[in-house]
Amino acid sequence: MNLRLDYNNVIKEYVGEHGIDSDDFNEYKDKIASAIEGMKKKKDEGKMDFRLMPFVQDDVVNDINDYVESVKEKGVIDTFVVLGIGGSALGPIAVQQALNHPYYNELTKEQRKGCPRLYVLDNVDPEKIVNFLDIVDLKKCLFNVISKSGSTSETMSQFMIIEEKMKKVLDNEDELKDHFVFTTDKEKGNLVKIGKEKGYKMFVVPSGVGGRFSELTPVGLLAAAMCGINISELLRGAKEMDMACDKTNYRESPAYMYAIIHYILMNKNKKLSVMMPYSDRLKYMSDWYCQLWAESIGKKFDNEGKEVWGGMTPIKALGVTDQHSQLQLYTEGPFDKIVVFLKNERFKNELMIPEVYGDIPEINFLGGHTQNELINVELSSTEIALNKMGKPNMKIIFPEINEYYIGQFIQMMEIATGFMGELMNINAFDQPGVEEGKNCTYAIFNKPGYEEKKKELESQKKRTDKFIC
Amino acid sequence: MNLRLDYNNVIKEYVGEHGIDSDDFNEYKDKIASAIEGMKKKKDEGKMDFRLMPFVQDDVVNDINDYVESVKEKGVIDTFVVLGIGGSALGPIAVQQALNHPYYNELTKEQRKGCPRLYVLDNVDPEKIVNFLDIVDLKKCLFNVISKSGSTSETMSQFMIIEEKMKKVLDNEDELKDHFVFTTDKEKGNLVKIGKEKGYKMFVVPSGVGGRFSELTPVGLLAAAMCGINISELLRGAKEMDMACDKTNYRESPAYMYAIIHYILMNKNKKLSVMMPYSDRLKYMSDWYCQLWAESIGKKFDNEGKEVWGGMTPIKALGVTDQHSQLQLYTEGPFDKIVVFLKNERFKNELMIPEVYGDIPEINFLGGHTQNELINVELSSTEIALNKMGKPNMKIIFPEINEYYIGQFIQMMEIATGFMGELMNINAFDQPGVEEGKNCTYAIFNKPGYEEKKKELESQKKRTDKFIC
Numbered sequence: 014m015n016l017r018l019d020y021n022n023v024i025k026e027y028v029g030e031h032g033i034d035s036d037d038f039n040e041y042k043d044k045i046a047s048a049i050e051g052m053k054k055k056k057d058e059g060k061m062d063f064r065l066m067p068f069v070q071d072d073v074v075n076d077i078n079d080y081v082e083s084v085k086e087k088g089v090i091d092t093f094v095v096l097g098i099g100g101s102a103l104g105p106i107a108v109q110q111a112l113n114h115p116y117y118n119e120l121t122k123e124q125r126k127g128c129p130r131l132y133v134l135d136n137v138d139p140e141k142i143v144n145f146l147d148i149v150d151l152k153k154c155l156f157n158v159i160s161k162s163g164s165t166s167e168t169m170s171q172f173m174i175i176e177e178k179m180k181k182v183l184d185n186e187d188e189l190k191d192h193f194v195f196t197t198d199k200e201k202g203n204l205v206k207i208g209k210e211k212g213y214k215m216f217v218v219p220s221g222v223g224g225r226f227s228e229l230t231p232v233g234l235l236a237a238a239m240c241g242i243n244i245s246e247l248l249r250g251a252k253e254m255d256m257a258c259d260k261t262n263y264r265e266s267p268a269y270m271y272a273i274i275h276y277i278l279m280n281k282n283k284k285l286s287v288m289m290p291y292s293d294r295l296k297y298m299s300d301w302y303c304q305l306w307a308e309s310i311g312k313k314f315d316n317e318g319k320e321v322w323g324g325m326t327p328i329k330a331l332g333v334t335d336q337h338s339q340l341q342l343y344t345e346g347p348f349d350k351i352v353v354f355l356k357n358e359r360f361k362n363e364l365m366i367p368e369v370y371g372d373i374p375e376i377n378f379l380g381g382h383t384q385n386e387l388i389n390v391e392l393s394s395t396e397i398a399l400n401k402m403g404k405p406n407m408k409i410i411f412p413e414i415n416e417y418y419i420g421q422f423i424q425m426m427e428i429a430t431g432f433m434g435e436l437m438n439i440n441a442f443d444q445p446g447v448e449e450g451k452n453c454t455y456a457i458f459n460k461p462g463y464e465e466k467k468k469e470l471e472s473q474k475k476r477t478d479k480f481i482c
Numbered sequence: 483m484n485l486r487l488d489y490n491n492v493i494k495e496y497v498g499e500h501g502i503d504s505d506d507f508n509e510y511k512d513k514i515a516s517a518i519e520g521m522k523k524k525k526d527e528g529k530m531d532f533r534l535m536p537f538v539q540d541d542v543v544n545d546i547n548d549y550v551e552s553v554k555e556k557g558v559i560d561t562f563v564v565l566g567i568g569g570s571a572l573g574p575i576a577v578q579q580a581l582n583h584p585y586y587n588e589l590t591k592e593q594r595k596g597c598p599r600l601y602v603l604d605n606v607d608p609e610k611i612v613n614f615l616d617i618v619d620l621k622k623c624l625f626n627v628i629s630k631s632g633s634t635s636e637t638m639s640q641f642m643i644i645e646e647k648m649k650k651v652l653d654n655e656d657e658l659k660d661h662f663v664f665t666t667d668k669e670k671g672n673l674v675k676i677g678k679e680k681g682y683k684m685f686v687v688p689s690g691v692g693g694r695f696s697e698l699t700p701v702g703l704l705a706a707a708m709c710g711i712n713i714s715e716l717l718r719g720a721k722e723m724d725m726a727c728d729k730t731n732y733r734e735s736p737a738y739m740y741a742i743i744h745y746i747l748m749n750k751n752k753k754l755s756v757m758m759p760y761s762d763r764l765k766y767m768s769d770w771y772c773q774l775w776a777e778s779i780g781k782k783f784d785n786e787g788k789e790v791w792g793g794m795t796p797i798k799a800l801g802v803t804d805q806h807s808q809l810q811l812y813t814e815g816p817f818d819k820i821v822v823f824l825k826n827e828r829f830k831n832e833l834m835i836p837e838v839y840g841d842i843p844e845i846n847f848l849g850g851h852t853q854n855e856l857i858n859v860e861l862s863s864t865e866i867a868l869n870k871m872g873k874p875n876m877k878i879i880f881p882e883i884n885e886y887y888i889g890q891f892i893q894m895m896e897i898a899t900g901f902m903g904e905l906m907n908i909n910a911f912d913q914p915g916v917e918e919g920k921n922c923t924y925a926i927f928n929k930p931g932y933e934e935k936k937k938e939l940e941s942q943k944k945r946t947d948k949f950i951c
Binding site: 103116135265338343388402447452453476 | 567633
């Protein structure tokens with residue numbers, strides 16, 4: 014079985030005038046056909062290498078599993094720490110949350126089946142590392158530094174700080190090898206240089222796969238395997254989904270349909286895409302998706318260099334929790350959204366609500382039902398409420414949450430994102446809009462080569478104190 | 483000193499055509515004046531009781547602190563658990579994250595200065611409670627059930643489940659009193675009835691204060707005090723801010739200005755409000771704000787009953803982390819947003835980046851700087867990048883993050899939200915749009931009184947399998 018995309022509630026017949034109908038699909042017929050062609054071409058030309066990842070990594074999986082085994086055998090490490098940001102952090106967090114115990118780090122080592130605790134330090138808040146050191150023994154930590162270029166300021170500054178601290182607690186520098194592992198480019202960049210010099214174990218981010226598409230490379234697979242997740246199953250799910258999506262008839266491809274529906278609605282001025290899982294496990298999958306969707310399709314220029322200021326803003330929400338914080342807006346607010354629910358058909362346990370308080374019918378009616386029923390009935394009720402208000406929504410259905418389906422979901426969303434880029438005729442794989450900020454930071458920090466930028470900044474008009482209160 | 487609102491970067495002179503200028507302020511002059519009047523009137527008429535909370539709760543604070551003391555003295559409890567959802571959960575989470583150690587629950591009891599661990603169970607995912615029980619000893623847990631009406635299905639079902647489980651582990655039912663405390667209405671509702679019968683300690687949610695405005699009532703204050711946070715200081719900050727905002731000249735009121743800028747930009751079709759703190763501590767303040775802003779101003783009807791489908795969609799982001807996931811969209815995507823940064827001027831420690839790797843200038847330039855510098859330089863750089871692309875942004879400046887300023891922030895955002903309601907001429911204090919979903923759930927669960935709704939649901943057009951893939 015595969016994940017299913019149920020898009021009944023974006024169809025006009027069910028949701029009303031703000032939905033879509035066959036005329037809309039017809040209007041974009043040619044565009045869709047050429048996007049399907051574009052996907053094939055880019056894959057063949059090596060411009061969508063994330064598509065290959067589920068098919069070509071047998072050796073990588075073995076290498077990772079062997080390394081994990083060797084770390085466990087040595088018995089030094091009880092804490093695995095990702096130093097990474099953006100795509101290097103969101104994927105590892107999301108997969109861990111989806112597949113491991115929700116309070117994983119608070120379990121005993123026995124409950125964790127001997128796997129280390131996992132932390133992801135994905136910010137440069139100066140309090141973060143200091144506070145982190147309050148709760149771990151540095152000598153038992155293994156740091157996975159993830160940066161394809163080896164020049165990400167945030168990650169590299171964390172590495173520089175922690176490597177120095179580590180030196181101070183180890184008996185000799187030769188032991189550093191047990192505490193750092195790099196995930197970076199095969200040949201280029203600062204981490205390669207450092208890793209070779211110091212003999213750190215290194216894993217490769219394939220050159221044709223960008224950060225936000227890299228969860229199913231060693232970027233995400235290493236942390237997952239380290240925490241006991243079956244990474245072969247992740248990849249098997251992704252493989253099945255890749256084949257299920259690679260269709261000439263777009264109606265059979267859940268990833269293509271996902272993108273097409275978004276594209277049509279975007280052109281009807283619905284530029285917000287809410288992802289709302291009804292499952293705590295999937296909460297951080299929304300975060301991961303938000304990066305993928307935002308960075309890939311938010312672009313000033315199209316492929317012909319025309320200014321388009323394109324993009325949709327992804328929003329993360331959690332059911333049922335956010336029924337009590339966002340739903341009021343989704344039902345009664347502007348017609349500017351599509352809501353995508355993630356439904357879990359089989360939770361790992363059943364939880365019965367006891368038949369108590371017979372004298373209080375206001376709550377007694379809950380008794381005899383399960384929380385499993387409650388959460389999915391609330392999802393249905395939310396769909397009904399949105400439909401009634403004419404707000405388009407759809408859902409992705411997980412038969413259950415395990416490695417296989419999480420792999421499917423990742424691949425499906427990545428293909429959908431690539432396909433959305435084709436429909437919009439933009440480059441879904443770059444991020445030119447973040448360069449300006451990076452360059453300003455370099456200039457302010459006097460990085461060699463940014464002298465011109467520094468002059469530009471200094472010549473900028475100074476703000477006054479007039480507009481402050 | 484107070485929090486400051488720096489809105490230079492929404493001014494046309496600095497950000498360009500998508501910004502605002504004095505003509506805009508003039509255009510809405512009368513509306514602003516009548517909103518200021520409306521605020522006064524509503525406060526006097528008892529329709530904005532959240533305004534009073536910082537001024538009238540001396541007894542409440544004493545009661546809470548005494549209770550906390552008594553719990554600690556008994557020495558039975560090592561874990562405090564909030565059962566609540568929406569406003570009953572988001573505030574407690576946000577304040578805890580802002581003011582306590584980021585890995586608070588993983589500290590030793592000594593490091594926590596004898597305070598209990600804190601968990602907030604704000605969803606009905608059936609795995610949640612079961613997994614939670616893996617890591618705690620029920621006999622050492624104190625559950626704070628928060629629901630003003632006492633009929634919130636999610637919270638009440640959790641309570642029913644846990645109370646039954648607790649009975650099984652206790653020696654006799656008389657001990658239940660040590661494990662449950664209610665925060666609810668003064669007189670009405672199921673929790674009052676249950677609490678009285680069983681002799682549970684109860685705290686009061688003032689009747690005139692709605693859930694999302696209730697953080698500075700016992701809803702939020704109890705959990706905070708239990709975890710060692712100085713709640714008098716929270717209230718003192720809120721009080722100072724309330725007085726600082728209560729101005730006839732709107733330019734002197736940071737809360738009014740915050741709302742006015744949003745209102746003007748909303749009318750220029752910028753209907754997204756991103757809150758992006760550059761501080762891990764403030765991350766969950768964005769979640770809290772998202773509820774406040776979304777539920778309060780997302781309304782189908784205005785006060786005259788006219789259909790408006792009004793509202794702005796709040797978005798949570800975190801700097802610098804989300805520079806690597808959302809910033810591309812914010813700079814190059816549609817002109818549909820205002821970005822609000824939260825800046826922390828003084829972190830609790832300084833963290834130096836060592837001057838290492840002299841042979842690699844690409845990273846060596848970071849050495850000798852602090853992460854404190856890095857995070858705030860990145861904030862400046864992001865502002866510059868947004869300005870260059872013509873994207874309006876502003877920032878709220880925290881002199882530091884402590885109880886006083888968190889109290890200020892909460893009150894400022896609540897006043898801004900109330901004021902936004904006045905400007906939009908909508909009721910910022912109800913949430914009619916969530917009733918439909920609730921009623922559907924009641925009907926499906928056969929709650930007495932919802933027989934008509936059940937018939938309506940049964941008569942609805944069935945979806946086909948046509949629109950699924």
